[in-house]
Amino acid sequence: MTERTGTARPAWAVPFGAADPTGSRTWVVLLIIAVIGFGALQTPQATRSPAALALTAAALLAWAGYTVLRRGRARGVLIAVCAAAAAVGTGLGVTVLVAGMIAPATVLLGDPRVRLGRIVALCAGSAAVLLVVAVPARLSPTAILIDLGGLAFGIVIGVSRRYRVRAVQQQEALREAAAAAEQDAARNRLLEERAAVARDIHDVLAHSLGGLVLQLDAIEALLERGRADEAAVRASSARSMAAEGLAEARRAVAALRDPCTEGAVDVPDEALADLIAAHRSLGGAVDLTGDPTLAGVDRPHRQALVRSVQEALTNARRHAPGLQVRVRVVRSEHALRLQVENALPASPAPSPGGGHGLLGMRERFAALGDGSSASAGVEGGSFVVEATAVLP
Incomplete structure (x- = not known):
């Protein structure tokens, strides 16, 4: 059993039982494993049967190894070993080892990165191994039902966490999409405002300055012909046109510096x-x-x-x-x-x-x-x- 590896996850995305950056959750899980191990050693089956004792140790050590490791293919192997050993040990009567069956289901189901097909195979395999071992070992039907109920309870918890993590991820994605959309809208508004200012500046340059060039050409021609009076009239007109163009240019620049400025006139x-x-x-x-x-x-x-x-x-x-x-x-x-x-x-x-x-x-x-x-x-x-x- 392997799981996908990737970059570091946020704290809310770390499944229960997995190693987190702070290490606090790791120590909690290791303490739980130690308590379960101590309880397993107190059962008559573990003390009388070397096989049950070996299975108990294998399940708990595999669980601890999975908890300590950060990532890698070995984690998937360890969690599968934990589930298999715990299922056999539970079938032999070490009832406390049912926690070793519940933990893999809860941990893997709580991680949306792990494929559901692998989790279903692991849970179904654990249940099957439990039944195959428990019947020859003459484990009571009540005990078998309790063990299977514990596994089902772990599956329910894992599914609940899986959907909760996915909901948080979707909310994060929606927030990021909304922020990106807002940035795009703000960028578009800015581009529209700049385009409007660019249109105004173009009109000022094309109309006012173009007219000034024509006026100055006409003034030069009139002065060459000695018609100073007409040239003076043209110069006055050119001056008015320049003043009007300058006023429009100032309004356009003011609008560019402050979009709230009212650049348009009646x-x-x-x-x-x-x-x-x-x-x-x-x-x-x-x-x-x-x-x-x-x-x-x-x-x-x-x-x-x-x-x-x-x-x-x-x-x-x-x-x-x-x-x-x-x-x-x-x-x-x-x-x-x-x-x-x-x-x-x-x-x-x-x-x-x-x-x-x-x-x-x-x-x-x-x-x-x-x-x-x-x-x-x-x-x-x-x-x-x-x-x-x-x-x-």
């Missing part, structure tokens, strides 16, 4: 119209269809719609400068649909590192969780950005 009803006007002020041409006001739209949907139009116009200035942009606004009772379309240039300029703005736009709408959506792609020679906000 979006006015004229936000879409202001974006279109800003695009025109940067030299872009816009054909607007529909009413761009956001009256009646709640703040989360406003922010998503404004960011989508901002991203579309920024991309148009970046990839298709000078080409006309068509903006369509269609509003129904429970939805507002935006479409921004610009023709593709014959020779598009290279633009490394792109794509984050469109991805962030889709994430904004998906985060609303109400069926709102955004998409972008090439359709019939034009680049089209569509956004649909589902309104309550």
